[in-house]
Amino acid sequence: MIRTSRHGARLAALLASAVALPAFAQDTGTLDQKRAEEAQRRPPAYSPYVGRDFPTRPFFGDTHLHTSFSMDAGAFGARLGPRDAYRFARGDEVTASTGQPVKLSRPLDFLVVADHSDNMGFFPDLFAGKPEVLADPTGRQWYDMIQSGKGADAAIAIIVAFSHATFPKDLMYSPGTPAYHSAWKATIDAAEEFNDPGRFTAFIGYEWTSNTNGNNLHRNVIFRDNADKASQVEPFTVYPPYGSDNPVELWKWMQAYETKTGGNVLAIAHNGNLSNGLMFPVVEASGKELDREYAETRAKWERLYETTQTKGTGEAHPFLSPNDEFAAFEIWDKGNLDGSVAKKKEMLEFEYARSALKNGLKLEKELGTNPYKFGLIGSSDAHTGLAAMEEDNFFGKTVPQEPSPRRMMEAFVDNTKTGVKIMDWEVSASGYAAVWARENTRESLWDAMERKETYATTGPRMIVRFFGGWDFEARDAEDRLPASIGYSKGVPMGGDLRAAPGGKAPTFLVAALRDPIGANLDRYQIVKGWLDKDGNLHEKVYDVAWSGDRKPGSDGKLPSVGNTVDETNATWTNTIGDPELIAVWKDPEFDPTQPAFYYGRVIEIPTPRWTAYDGQRFGVKPLPGTAMTVAERAYTSPIWYTP
Amino acid sequence: MGGYWQHLQAVSRLSMTAGLIFASSPAVLACGYHDDVSMARGMMNWVYPEALHVLGAISTAVAERRLAPPLSDKAPDLFGSRYRRTAEALERFGEALGESADRMPALSFSIVLLEPMLWTRYEAAGGRLRTQVHVTGPKAGDLVLVSGEAVIGGIVAGRLATGEAIERGLIRLYGSESQKAVFVGAFRSAGNARPDTIKPAAMSRAAQSVAGGETAMPLRSVPITALSIRQSTAFGADGTLACGPGHH
Numbered sequence: 001m002i003r004t005s006r007h008g009a010r011l012a013a014l015l016a017s018a019v020a021l022p023a024f025a026q027d028t029g030t031l032d033q034k035r036a037e038e039a040q041r042r043p044p045a046y047s048p049y050v051g052r053d054f055p056t057r058p059f060f061g062d063t064h065l066h067t068s069f070s071m072d073a074g075a076f077g078a079r080l081g082p083r084d085a086y087r088f089a090r091g092d093e094v095t096a097s098t099g100q101p102v103k104l105s106r107p108l109d110f111l112v113v114a115d116h117s118d119n120m121g122f123f124p125d126l127f128a129g130k131p132e133v134l135a136d137p138t139g140r141q142w143y144d145m146i147q148s149g150k151g152a153d154a155a156i157a158i159i160v161a162f163s164h165a166t167f168p169k170d171l172m173y174s175p176g177t178p179a180y181h182s183a184w185k186a187t188i189d190a191a192e193e194f195n196d197p198g199r200f201t202a203f204i205g206y207e208w209t210s211n212t213n214g215n216n217l218h219r220n221v222i223f224r225d226n227a228d229k230a231s232q233v234e235p236f237t238v239y240p241p242y243g244s245d246n247p248v249e250l251w252k253w254m255q256a257y258e259t260k261t262g263g264n265v266l267a268i269a270h271n272g273n274l275s276n277g278l279m280f281p282v283v284e285a286s287g288k289e290l291d292r293e294y295a296e297t298r299a300k301w302e303r304l305y306e307t308t309q310t311k312g313t314g315e316a317h318p319f320l321s322p323n324d325e326f327a328a329f330e331i332w333d334k335g336n337l338d339g340s341v342a343k344k345k346e347m348l349e350f351e352y353a354r355s356a357l358k359n360g361l362k363l364e365k366e367l368g369t370n371p372y373k374f375g376l377i378g379s380s381d382a383h384t385g386l387a388a389m390e391e392d393n394f395f396g397k398t399v400p401q402e403p404s405p406r407r408m409m410e411a412f413v414d415n416t417k418t419g420v421k422i423m424d425w426e427v428s429a430s431g432y433a434a435v436w437a438r439e440n441t442r443e444s445l446w447d448a449m450e451r452k453e454t455y456a457t458t459g460p461r462m463i464v465r466f467f468g469g470w471d472f473e474a475r476d477a478e479d480r481l482p483a484s485i486g487y488s489k490g491v492p493m494g495g496d497l498r499a500a501p502g503g504k505a506p507t508f509l510v511a512a513l514r515d516p517i518g519a520n521l522d523r524y525q526i527v528k529g530w531l532d533k534d535g536n537l538h539e540k541v542y543d544v545a546w547s548g549d550r551k552p553g554s555d556g557k558l559p560s561v562g563n564t565v566d567e568t569n570a571t572w573t574n575t576i577g578d579p580e581l582i583a584v585w586k587d588p589e590f591d592p593t594q595p596a597f598y599y600g601r602v603i604e605i606p607t608p609r610w611t612a613y614d615g616q617r618f619g620v621k622p623l624p625g626t627a628m629t630v631a632e633r634a635y636t637s638p639i640w641y642t643p
Numbered sequence: 644m645g646g647y648w649q650h651l652q653a654v655s656r657l658s659m660t661a662g663l664i665f666a667s668s669p670a671v672l673a674c675g676y677h678d679d680v681s682m683a684r685g686m687m688n689w690v691y692p693e694a695l696h697v698l699g700a701i702s703t704a705v706a707e708r709r710l711a712p713p714l715s716d717k718a719p720d721l722f723g724s725r726y727r728r729t730a731e732a733l734e735r736f737g738e739a740l741g742e743s744a745d746r747m748p749a750l751s752f753s754i755v756l757l758e759p760m761l762w763t764r765y766e767a768a769g770g771r772l773r774t775q776v777h778v779t780g781p782k783a784g785d786l787v788l789v790s791g792e793a794v795i796g797g798i799v800a801g802r803l804a805t806g807e808a809i810e811r812g813l814i815r816l817y818g819s820e821s822q823k824a825v826f827v828g829a830f831r832s833a834g835n836a837r838p839d840t841i842k843p844a845a846m847s848r849a850a851q852s853v854a855g856g857e858t859a860m861p862l863r864s865v866p867i868t869a870l871s872i873r874q875s876t877a878f879g880a881d882g883t884l885a886c887g888p889g890h891h
Contacts, residue, residue, distance in 0.1 A: 074685075074689070075682045075685050075686065076681065076682075076685040077684065077685030077686070077687065077688035077689075077695050078685075078688075079688055079689070079692075079693075096699065097688060097695055098695045098696060098698045098699035098702070099693060099695065099696025099697070099698070099699030099700060099812065100699035100702065100703070123689060126689075127689040127690075146690055148783065149781075149783055149784060149785070149787075149818070150783055151690030151691060151817075152690060152755070152762070152780035152781055152787070153780055154690060155683060155686040155687070155689075155690050156683070156779070156780065158686065159682055159683060159686070399685060399688070399695065400681055400684070400685070402698070402699070403699075403702055404698055404699075404701070404702045404705075405701075405702060405705040405706075405712040405713055406713050406758070409713065617706050618702070618705050618706055618712050619705070619706075619708060619712050620705075620712040620713070
C-alpha cells in the first residue's frame, strides 16, 4: 500500500479545480490515447489546464423524487407538484406541504421527477376539477361535494371507493386516456420549463412500480431526450391491460421507445432490500430461467443501481459480509415493501449490491454476459416534492414524516400479521447521486450515467475520485491534479481493466475531499470482489487511505476514528478526521486469471443523525434504540477486471 | 403519524381495482382511533387546501417551546382512557368557547383533530354549544376548524387563546368569510387566562403538568386559570391530548 494523506491548505487547491469551475465546463470530448498523444505534441502552455478534456467536477442531484402527481404521494397529502420540486432543487425556498418553509443548503445540479407511472396525476386533477375528471359522473359528484363544502364527505367517499374497489373505471389514469396523456404532458412541460442547460438540468422521467405480492422491483426510467421525443410515448405502467409487472417487458418498452424516436433511456432499479430476494436473481426471473439474452438485456438497460435512499442502504449486509465492520449501515431487512412477508436470511444474497456484483461475475462466466455490471448512485425516493436529504434539513420520505415532534415515534410499516414493523426513525436521510459529467446538460449527465461514471452519497457532497490502471505509482498521489493522471494512466469509476500486462497487478489512484460544509473524512476503502478458479466468490475490504496517524492492529483492522458527536445538542467538531484523503493502492492479492471488481467507499467521521436534530429542535426524547449518529459515506461505481 | 404501509395498501387497492374488499365502513375510516387514517389526513390537504399547514405550525410552536412536545410513550391504550381524555377535552373546548363569548352566535361548526382525524361538531342551540364528539364529519354548511391535539390542549389549559392559535396557524378555518368573522369575533379570547378566577398558588401539580409548564412557554405571558384544573384528566403529562385505539 502506498498512502498519502493531505491536509488544510492543499484542500483549497484541489477544491478549486474540482468545484469552482462554471457549470458549463470547457471540457468536451474524451481523452483517449490518440488525443492524449496529440496534446503531448503541442507546445507546452503556461496553463496546466489547456487541452484538458475530462469531467472536472461532480454534479449532484436526485434521480428519484415523487411529487403530488404520484398517487401515493397525493394520498399522503403532498401538494407540491413537479414545478415546485424543480424550484426547490435548484435552490429556491418553498413551502412544504405541511406549511413549513424549506430551502437546501446549496442548490442541486439536477433532478429527475420520477412519479409513479400508474395513475400519474390523478389527485391534482381531481381537486382541480379537470374536464377529464368532471366528465365522469362520480368524478363530477366528488368535485361538486368539495366545492359545496362537503369536502370531508368527498374524502370519505374517495377512500371508500379505494378500499372497496369501486373506484370508477373511467377515472383510472391509464395510458391511452386523455387524462393520462394530460398528466404526462404536464410532467414533461415542467421539466422543459425548468431545464436550464449549463445551470440546472431537469430530466424527464418516471418510476415503473412493479410491486407484486409486496416485492419491490421498481425502476426509474430516465430520458436523455427533450420533449420532442419523450412526448411521443406514454410511460410504461404495471397494471394490465397496458402494463406488466415483469422487468423484461419494461426493457421491451425501452427498446421500442428508442426504435421509435431515436432517443435514449436508461432504467435504475432500487430497494432490492425490499424485494425479498427477487431483485438480483441468479437462476430464474419472472418464471423464466436466466439466459444470455436476459443478461445482455439487463446489462444494456440497467447501467446503474440506486444503492442508498430513504428506505435503507443496500450496498452490503452484515450477514453477507460479516468481516465488514461498516456493512451495517441504515439497513432495512425486516421484510418486503409492504411488510406482508418477513425477511429470510437466504433472500439477502439476491438483494444487496455487493452480492449482486459478485454473482454477476459468476453469471458472466455461465452466460457470457454479466447482467449485474452496474454503477452506483444514491437518491431520495422522497414523496414530498422535496429532495431534502441532509441530516440537519431532512424533510422526510412522505408528508406525514415532514419535520414534527411526532415523526420519530410513529411506525412507518406495521404489519401486524407478519410482525414486520419499521419505525419512522429508521427512515434514512439519504441520498444523492454524484455524476462526473463534462457539463450540466441532459445529454452530458445522461452519458455519464450510461458510462457509470457516478457515485452514491448518503447525503453529503464529498468529492470522490477513483481510477484504476496498471501503472499508478506513489508519486501520482503527490500530484495536485490527480484527475489528469487518473484519466491519462487509467480508467475512471465505471470503467474496465482487461488483459493484465505480464506480472502487473491493478493499481488504483483514489482521492476524496470532504463536503466543504460537512464533516471530515475517516477513511477511503476499496471493496474487492472476485471469482476464483473453482467458481467460488470472495470479497475483501481494504483500508487504503485514512486520517491521522492510526496504525492497523494485529487483526489488520484500523482503529476507530473516534466520535465527537454531542447527541443532545446535535453538534460535532472536525477535530478528528481529515478533509482530504489521497493514495495509490496496488492489489496485493491479484490473480490475473480471476475476474474481479473494485469500488471505493469513503466514510465520514460520525455526525448527528436527523433524529438528533429532531430531538434537539423539538425537545423530544427518542424511543429506546433510536439511532442518533451516522457515519455518512459515498460508494463509487466499480471498476471491473476481466481476464 | 406514519402508516406508509396502510397508504401503500390503499393505493395498491386502487391500482388493482378488483377483488379486494376492505372491511371498513365510512364511519370507521373517518376516525383514527380504530384504523390508520393517514390517507384521510392526507386528503385533508386537498379538500381543505393547506389544512396540513397546521402540522407545520404545531411543529414550529413545539420547536419554540411554546407548545409541549408529545410523549414518546407508545404503550397501547388498552382501556380507552386516552380517547376519553380527548373527548373530555373537546367537551371542555366547547365550554371554553361558550364561556368566552359575550353572546353566543348562532354558528354551528365542526373541528377535526389531525393526529387522530377525529371530528367533533359543535351545534349552536338555545344560546349554548352542544358538543358531539366523534362524528363522521361536518354537516353541510358548517364552518370547519382544522387543528391538532396539542392546540386544543393548550387552549383548554388556559395557555393559549383561540384567536392567537388562529393567528399562528394552529387552527385553520374553512367556511365563508362571514362565518370566520363571527367565529373569531365571538371566541377569540377563549383559552385566555383569567387571573381573577384563580390564584396560581391554588393550582394542583396535575394542573401544572397539564399545562406543560415545565417545558413549554405560553404563547402569551398569561397565568394558568381554573380552567386548567378542570381539564387535568383530559391530558397526558405532557399537556397534549392523548388518544389511542379501542376507546369505545
